[in-house]
Amino acid sequence: MILFVGAGPGDIELITVKGMKALNEADCVIYAGSLVNPRIIDAYCKKDVTVYNSAKMCLDEVIDVMIKMEAEGKKVVRLHTGDPSIYGAIREQMDRLIEHKIEFDVIPGVSSFVAAASRLKEEFTLPSVSQTIIITRLPGRTGSGEGGKLEELAKHKASMAIFLSVQSIGNVIEKLKKSYSDNTPVAVVYKATWEDEKIVRGTLIDIEEKVHKASISRFAQILVGDFMADKYSLSKLYDKGFSHMYRSPDAFEIVQ
Numbered sequence: 154m155i156l157f158v159g160a161g162p163g164d165i166e167l168i169t170v171k172g173m174k175a176l177n178e179a180d181c182v183i184y185a186g187s188l189v190n191p192r193i194i195d196a197y198c199k200k201d202v203t204v205y206n207s208a209k210m211c212l213d214e215v216i217d218v219m220i221k222m223e224a225e226g227k228k229v230v231r232l233h234t235g236d237p238s239i240y241g242a243i244r245e246q247m248d249r250l251i252e253h254k255i256e257f258d259v260i261p262g263v264s265s266f267v268a269a270a271s272r273l274k275e276e277f278t279l280p281s282v283s284q285t286i287i288i289t290r291l292p293g294r295t296g297s298g299e300g301g302k303l304e305e306l307a308k309h310k311a312s313m314a315i316f317l318s319v320q321s322i323g324n325v326i327e328k329l330k331k332s333y334s335d336n337t338p339v340a341v342v343y344k345a346t347w348e349d350e351k352i353v354r355g356t357l358i359d360i361e362e363k364v365h366k367a368s369i370s371r372f373a374q375i376l377v378g379d380f381m382a383d384k385y386s387l388s389k390l391y392d393k394g395f396s397h398m399y400r401s402p403d404a405f406e407i408v409q
Contacts, residue, residue, distance in 0.1 A: 155219050155229045155250060157243050159236040159262015160184070164346035165193040167268065172260045173197050180227035183207050183215055188234035188372075190347065203227075216249045223255050236264040239288065240316055266314035269342035269374040272352060273381070277312040281386035282379050285311035291318040291325060307332035312378035319343075319373040322364050329377060330357055338381035343373040354381075 156175045161167035168176075176182065176197040184194065186206035194204060203222075207215055215231075222229045233241045237259060250257050266288060270277055277286045287306050306313070307329050318325050319341060329337070339360040343351040353363045357377075364373075 155257040157259045160189045161263040162265040162268035179230040181222045181229045184232035236262040268345040279385040283312040287313045290316040304328040312380045315375040340376045343369045
């Protein structure tokens with residue numbers, strides 16, 4: 154059995170309990186060394202665990218290790234940063250395992266975009282502001298804007314989390330300005346929850362300059378939207394006059 158495990162965004166305590174238990178029992182860990190905090194292996198793995206850094210490996214090499222370890226009856230964890238389902242390149246690995254009739258499962262993790270929101274102490278979905286979150290990235294060597302170019306997605310004026318694009322912050326801002334107003338809040342969070350985390354806040358007018366001054370050129374989330382502004386409506390969920398299956402307005406009382 155191969156377990157794909159989300160390591161979380163950086164803070165080693167933000168792995169799930171299930172993911173931690175998988176690491177406790179692993180005989181072999183293949184981890185994304187350029188992104189996963191290596192301290193997570195020291196903290197949760199056995200001392201005699203076999204470790205591979207996939208940053209130095211191609212797909213064939215990763216699969217070869219999985220096949221070899223599976224044949225030896227070893228428990229293998231494929232450790233991905235954040236949540237494996239977001240820019241994790243796990244589908245191609247899972248398809249190869251299916252070809253070789255090797256069983257696998259996926260344990261989700263905390264994605265860097267929600268970790269960034271937590272560090273900003275912000276809520277993506279605010280009543281009367283945005284009920285939609287767009288997760289995207291600039292086209293790069295591994296993608297060409299499938300699902301809509303950034304300037305097209307910006308037309309929704311939704312809350313937005315942009316991965317893998319801070320190195321082109323000027324291009325990002327240029328595309329966003331075609332739909333968002335100049336004073337739309339923007340935050341750039343470098344290595345959210347890591348020890349060397351950096352947070353830069355601004356608007357579409359000044360965020361590019363601030364990011365350059367902070368020397369941030371990779372490993373950062375770009376969050377965009379009025380969910381970081383001051384105006385919003387209160388939720389109906391906790392409105393004392395709003396009824397639902399667990400509460401009726403006339404049953405409202407203050408619990409001391």
